[in-house]
Amino acid sequence: MFSFFKKTFGGLSKTRKKLANAVSGLTGKSYLDADDIELLEESLLQADLGWQIVETIIEELQDSGKKDLSWDQRFMQTMTSQLEGKADKHPLKKVIVLIGINGTGKTTSSAKLAGYFSSSGEIVTLVAADTYRAAAVEQIREWATRLKINVVANEGTADPAAVAYDGVNSGLAKKIDRIIVDTAGRLHTSPNLMQELEKINRVIKKITDDISVLITIDANTGQNGITQVKEFGKYIPIDGVILTKMDGTARGGIAVPIMTELNLPIYFMGVGEQVDDLIPFDRESYLKGLIGIEEEASV
Ligand SMILES: Nc1nc2c(ncn2[C@@H]2O[C@H](COP(=O)(O)OP(=O)(O)OP(=O)(O)O)[C@@H](O)[C@H]2O)c(=O)[nH]1
């Protein structure tokens, strides 16, 4: 678990840079002056925590009743209470379908997820249901070969719902523990492609209810990620988020409005391009990583 914390901490380094500085700059002060407030507000907004939560944080930090706590502790306390009862995680189901706009990291995350479940002892199948990009199936096969994981693909069809159906059907028949379905990238402004996603979900649901739909959001897109979730959610029920590319952005605060505004759990975050760069999302570690509170190794 400590290694997960270390990776979470590392993945948040760009986001933390400004934010932690703004908070540590308060050390020794007993109250916030106008300049402190402006700097804090600016840093929190730039990290994409969203206007609403930023206002609350500033109000709470100004609360003179909490002077016995350090600024870090006050930040942690405020965030923890804002998140309480929100975005609760349920265990992921047997079939996991990854959806999202182009290039957000669906295929990479499918492979990383396959690696994650496989290394915890599960038998995993990857289903290559992106029939649009010629290289998509090849990309999945390469990952699968590296990870020694079975792939279901069908280069002979242009119907992704058919591939998804076959993959899930055969996975269930073979009593596979986890079936991960990669889908093509699409924009929510294209109704045909969105209806196709609806169809993929519908055909899988014909054979099992044991399905979780996860949307990949590229953390670099900041607040736009919120819109993507809302728009995709009009076509297909979304169970949670994989927040990708956290390593390359200072906008990693976006996890907060995803949980508070959308009430949607974040299951994993991507912090690099390698297979083990997918970290189970842990709220406390994430908040500590944002503000720069290091965790001690327990062994
Ligand atoms: N640094 C970093 N790169 C990532 C991460 N996740 C994915 N990538 C990279 O982002 C690029 C796009 O990833 P893909 O997995 O192909 O994205 P996709 O959503 O499947 O793309 P389409 O199928 O074209 O919609 C690749 O170069 C990945 O290596 C991450 O967490 N961190």
Ligand SMILES: [Mg+2]
């Ligand atoms: Mg892909």
